[in-house]
Amino acid sequence: MLNKSLIEDVLSAALITGGDFSEVFVEDRFTNRMTLQSSKLEKSLSGRDFGVGIRVFKGLNSIYAYTNNFSKEGLLQAANACAQAIQNSEEKTIVVPLVKQTNESIHPFQIMPNSVEKGRKLQVLRKADQIARSYHSSISQAIIGLVEEEQHVLIANSEGTYIEDTRVWSRLAINAIASNEHDMQTGFYGPGRMQGFEFIQNLNLKHYAREAARIAVTMLNAEHAPSGKFPVIIDNEFGGVIFHEACGHGLEATSVAKNNSVFANKVGKKVASDLVTYIDDGTITNEWGSINIDDEGEKARKNVLIENGILKGYMIDKFNARRMNAESTGSGRRESYKYAPTSRMTNTYIAPGSSTPDEIIANTEHGIYAKYLGGGQVNPATGDYNFAVNEAYLVKNGKIDKPLRGATLIGNGAKTIQKVDMVGNNLGHGAGMCGASSGSIPVNVGQPMLRVSEITVGGREAN
Amino acid sequence: MDLITFRNKLFAEGEKIGLSDIELYYEKQSGFGCQVSQGEIDDYRSSTVSAVSVRGLYQGKMGYAYTEKLDEDSVSFLLSNLKENSVLIEGDPEKLFTGDTTYEKLDFYSPALLETTIEEKINFLKEVTNKIYEYDKRVVQTSYASIQDQLVEKAIFNNNGLSLQDRNNFLFVMFLVVVKEDEEIKSDYYFKLTKDLGAMDADEIAKEAVEKSLRHLGGKPYPNKTYPIILNNSASAGLLAVFSPTFSAKSVQDNQSRLKGKLDTMIASKAITLIDNPHLPDGIKSGTFDSEGVPTRKLTVVENGILKSYFHNLKTAEKDGVKSTGHGNKSSYKDSIGVSPSNFYVLPGDTSYEDLYKDFEEGIMITRLSGLHSGADHVSGDFSLAAEGFYIKDGKILSPTNQMTIAGNFFELLHNVESVGTDLEFTPADFYGYIGSPSLKIKGLAVTID
Numbered sequence: 065m066l067n068k069s070l071i072e073d074v075l076s077a078a079l080i081t082g083g084d085f086s087e088v089f090v091e092d093r094f095t096n097r098m099t100l101q102s103s104k105l106e107k108s109l110s111g112r113d114f115g116v117g118i119r120v121f122k123g124l125n126s127i128y129a130y131t132n133n134f135s136k137e138g139l140l141q142a143a144n145a146c147a148q149a150i151q152n153s154e155e156k157t158i159v160v161p162l163v164k165q166t167n168e169s170i171h172p173f174q175i176m177p178n179s180v181e182k183g184r185k186l187q188v189l190r191k192a193d194q195i196a197r198s199y200h201s202s203i204s205q206a207i208i209g210l211v212e213e214e215q216h217v218l219i220a221n222s223e224g225t226y227i228e229d230t231r232v233w234s235r236l237a238i239n240a241i242a243s244n245e246h247d248m249q250t251g252f253y254g255p256g257r258m259q260g261f262e263f264i265q266n267l268n269l270k271h272y273a274r275e276a277a278r279i280a281v282t283m284l285n286a287e288h289a290p291s292g293k294f295p296v297i298i299d300n301e302f303g304g305v306i307f308h309e310a311c312g313h314g315l316e317a318t319s320v321a322k323n324n325s326v327f328a329n330k331v332g333k334k335v336a337s338d339l340v341t342y343i344d345d346g347t348i349t350n351e352w353g354s355i356n357i358d359d360e361g362e363k364a365r366k367n368v369l370i371e372n373g374i375l376k377g378y379m380i381d382k383f384n385a386r387r388m389n390a391e392s393t394g395s396g397r398r399e400s401y402k403y404a405p406t407s408r409m410t411n412t413y414i415a416p417g418s419s420t421p422d423e424i425i426a427n428t429e430h431g432i433y434a435k436y437l438g439g440g441q442v443n444p445a446t447g448d449y450n451f452a453v454n455e456a457y458l459v460k461n462g463k464i465d466k467p468l469r470g471a472t473l474i475g476n477g478a479k480t481i482q483k484v485d486m487v488g489n490n491l492g493h494g495a496g497m498c499g500a501s502s503g504s505i506p507v508n509v510g511q512p513m514l515r516v517s518e519i520t521v522g523g524r525e526a527n
Numbered sequence: 528m529d530l531i532t533f534r535n536k537l538f539a540e541g542e543k544i545g546l547s548d549i550e551l552y553y554e555k556q557s558g559f560g561c562q563v564s565q566g567e568i569d570d571y572r573s574s575t576v577s578a579v580s581v582r583g584l585y586q587g588k589m590g591y592a593y594t595e596k597l598d599e600d601s602v603s604f605l606l607s608n609l610k611e612n613s614v615l616i617e618g619d620p621e622k623l624f625t626g627d628t629t630y631e632k633l634d635f636y637s638p639a640l641l642e643t644t645i646e647e648k649i650n651f652l653k654e655v656t657n658k659i660y661e662y663d664k665r666v667v668q669t670s671y672a673s674i675q676d677q678l679v680e681k682a683i684f685n686n687n688g689l690s691l692q693d694r695n696n697f698l699f700v701m702f703l704v705v706v707k708e709d710e711e712i713k714s715d716y717y718f719k720l721t722k723d724l725g726a727m728d729a730d731e732i733a734k735e736a737v738e739k740s741l742r743h744l745g746g747k748p749y750p751n752k753t754y755p756i757i758l759n760n761s762a763s764a765g766l767l768a769v770f771s772p773t774f775s776a777k778s779v780q781d782n783q784s785r786l787k788g789k790l791d792t793m794i795a796s797k798a799i800t801l802i803d804n805p806h807l808p809d810g811i812k813s814g815t816f817d818s819e820g821v822p823t824r825k826l827t828v829v830e831n832g833i834l835k836s837y838f839h840n841l842k843t844a845e846k847d848g849v850k851s852t853g854h855g856n857k858s859s860y861k862d863s864i865g866v867s868p869s870n871f872y873v874l875p876g877d878t879s880y881e882d883l884y885k886d887f888e889e890g891i892m893i894t895r896l897s898g899l900h901s902g903a904d905h906v907s908g909d910f911s912l913a914a915e916g917f918y919i920k921d922g923k924i925l926s927p928t929n930q931m932t933i934a935g936n937f938f939e940l941l942h943n944v945e946s947v948g949t950d951l952e953f954t955p956a957d958f959y960g961y962i963g964s965p966s967l968k969i970k971g972l973a974v975t976i977d
Contacts, residue, residue: 092596095861102781102782104618105616106618107863109593110592111592111861112594125571132576132595149571149573204782205782250906322668322670324670440898441913445705445712448930450902450912451898470910470911474913522932
């Protein structure tokens with residue numbers, strides 16, 4: 065991607081004013097995006113991202129510059145811009161000799177996206193479209209998207225790291241719209257993995273496309289959700305987004321290092337219900353949020369964050385490791401060379417418990433069953449979160465009752481994890497995109513079905 | 528390789544492989560951004576990225592490709608991808624714009640900003656941050672304190688002779704001030720944009736940023752029910768932003784907008800007039816042409832409640848038998864031509880802020896909405912969003928409330944606007960455009976308070 069001596073020169077040039085760490089991140093990425101709408105291929109886009117990010121630390125100062133002027137002059141100029149941002153320092157010359165490290169991929173790919181003709185991909189989109197549309201006469205529109213990314217990175221730093229990695233992601237996004245005379249409702253399912261075209265080719269389209277259509281049709285006939293405090297049963301897979309928002313972000317060093325999290329300084333303390341074990345694991349084979357190495361060149365690992373309610377650790381990147389006087393946990397991630405990395409999640413999930421899903425529902429007299437959640441948001445400083453429920457039901461006398469639309473759950477993360485009172489045995493993962501200061505990255509959220517004894521549900525009907 | 532050499536080579540090679548029309552779109556973004564934390568710079572970034580994207584007609588169908596790597600090999604990379612993408616494309620044909628002789632002569636480039644040194648920007652940020660801490664002892668920290676500037680340069684060329692260039696630069700500061708009293712922690716965002724750092728007042732910014740967070744301390748619960756609502760300017764702008772795609776002719780033609788078939792009918796209360804002005808001097812999305820090269824102009828979308836026009840690009844306009852409104856925009860050089868607003872806002876009314884709620888026996892003022900990307904469905908219009916704000920009693924603000932949700936439907940809400948304030952404010956630019964609104968008085972929304 066760039067030759068070794070040039071990288072060595074750039075790393076040295078960046079340190080000339082006294083920086084104590086320099087890093088080069090080179091990215092070459094190919095993207096394909098196809099969108100089928102109104103049963104016609106409306107978009108087929110492809111392109112190449114290419115650029116270099118240079119980072120320098122001096123104590124607790126961090127400087128970042130990025131450019132896609134990849135000529136020697138362009139790169140040295142960017143390295144120099146970093147160096148000049150460090151003030152009041154002595155001139156010094158540091159030689160950074162690099163030795164290439166081997167990177168053994170733990171997430172094998174079979175079919176690289178660019179080796180497959182787009183016509184074959186179009187057939188998959190058409191099939192998903194046809195399944196979604198034939199589900200019910202009220203399905204008025206389907207939008208099927210395919211995203212494929214092939215990212216090659218080279219990461220080198222003044223500590224001697226010099227490593228390359230290839231990441232491949234494939235995701236199908238199925239949107240179905242159901243409508244009647246007065247109303248339109250949408251249903252969404254977006255399965256994705258860190259894998260090549262083999263994932264798309266073997267995907268159970270029937271299941272995913274029908275689910276998206278079923279959600280839209282169900283919501284078309286749903287009543288407005290009630291308002292008030294309820295026990296809430298959250299289903300597995302993407303349901304885990306609640307803990308992604310409610311605790312995951314608060315366990316990232318980005319907020320912990322600045323004491324900007326309710327979980328700061330609480331290692332060893334009880335922060336959650338005994339039933340909660342929360343794990344971030346980048347090593348799960350080919351999962352959407354998986355990594356071989358993070359974007360600072362550190363190997364992927366399994367980090368136990370909370371174990372039986374006790375806080376065990378955080379997700380830490382190299383820069384925040386300095387602030388916290390700790391080690392990186394392989395959690396430094398970024399969207400692209402346009403972002404400096406920071407601590408982020410990979411595949412984060414609540415470990416399975418012992419209840420069956422039937423037991424959880426049967427034990428709930430009056431509550432809300434959130435089958436599919438949409439996205440959400442958290443303010444790490446306060447822990448206040450909110451997120452949307454895409455498909456919800458009323459639970460009455462231990463049975464699932466009528467469907468509900470427009471439910472939003474709000475609450476405080478630190479309080480909600482203390483109120484988890486049943487955890488199921490059916491762990492599942494769901495793919496999502498997580499946006500934060502280092503950009504938008506693929507992450508998995510996961511959990512078994514579980515119940516929170518009380519969450520505030522914001523709906524339109526007085527309870 | 529310089530741009531003109533690249534263009535000439537691309538056009539020549541493109542014609543050789545059978546492209547009848549070719550367009551080169553160039554974008555260059557350069558910027559500086561910096562954050563301070565406890566008096567120290569803890570994030571500092573500078574950048575320059577240029578990229579090109581190419582559109583071309585191959586056997587009557589439009590293909591696309593882009594690259595951030597501009598070298599000898601890029602021409603063949605772009606053309607082979609473009610060709611492969613074009614053959615599969617279906618639907619209404621897309622065409623290149625042949626050009627127009629009447630472009631407004633406007634420049635959204637501020638030389639004053641370019642002359643501002645990095646040191647001046649950092650010093651200003653430090654000054655405001657210090658003043659934030661001095662302003663009130665309940666300030667715990669600024670969990671976000673940032674200054675950023677950006678220069679965006681664009682050019683479009685095609686082999687029919689179109690040759691256009693535009694540029695826009697701006698600077699903004701953003702703060703998230705965390706305040707604490709007893710065990711209660713609150714925070715709120717503050718955003719301000721300028722084309723001239725010299726015109727920014729550090730004292731005023733610090734005061735406003737701190738006051739915005741302080742006012743939320745002392746939150747209380749109130750009953751869940753439907754209240755009359757004041758939707759503050761930035762909250763209202765956020766809501767208009769997520770529902771702005773509904774005004775696009777593309778959404779209408781794709782059966783994804785409930786405004787289909789509603790032209791020249793009342794879709795909002797008489798108090799509502801919606802304007803899109805691509806020539807606002809301080810608009811982040813200001814420019815003299817859109818991403819297709821069509822000249823931009825001011826557009827009245829809704830006038831006194833009546834829907835006057837959708838946003839159009841060349842393709843949607845042809846389908847509806849009208850002229851493009853100059854809203855053929857790409858979200859970036861990576862995307863295809865879509866439809867989106869430029870600087871889109873609710874026209875201010877004549878009711879002062881205090882007068883909006885002076886006759887409330889009881890009501891809720893919403894100052895901030897969150898979860899907009901997940902809790903609002905622009906197809907159905909339904910929203911259920913986390914909110915922060917105040918409880919109003921007998922025309923006076925009584926106290927902040929605990930965290931709330933508000934739920935309703937955007938299309939119903941438009942009809943329920945009773946009056947419009949004078950305090951137009953824009954939200955930070957994002958995916959949707961640069962969107963603004965004054966504060967709105969609304970008949971009622973369902974409110975749930977934690």
